[in-house]
Amino acid sequence: MREKGYEIVNTLFTDxxxxxxxxxxxxxxxxxxxxxxxSLENMSLCHAAYFCKGWENARGCxxxxxxxxxxxxxxxxxx
Numbered sequence: 001m002r003e004k005g006y007e008i009v010n011t012l013f014t015d016x017x018x019x020x021x022x023x024x025x026x027x028x029x030x031x032x033x034x035x036x037x038x039s040l041e042n043m044s045l046c047h048a049a050y051f052c053k054g055w056e057n058a059r060g061c062x063x064x065x066x067x068x069x070x071x072x073x074x075x076x077x078x079x
Contacts, residue, residue, distance in 0.1 A: 009045050049064065
C-alpha cells in the first residue's frame with residue numbers, strides 16, 4: 001500500500017497500555033469493544049480502509065467496514 005502512495009495507520013494495538021492486565025486495571029470490562037473504539041478513532045484519520053481476506057468473519061471488521069461505507073472512505077480489498 002505504501003508503494004501506491006498510502007500512509008499506513010496501524011490498528012493493531014500491542015503496547016503495554018492495551019494489555020489485558022492494564023485494561024482490567026483501568027476498569028475496562030469489554031476489552032474487544034475498547035479495541036474497536038480505538039480502531040474507529042484511528043479510522044477518522046483515514047481516507048481509505050484496507051480489508052484483508054476473511055474480514056467478513058470478524059465482528060469488529062464487519063463494524064469497521066460498515067463505518068467505512070457509511071462515512072465514505074475508499075474501501076480496498078485484499079486480492
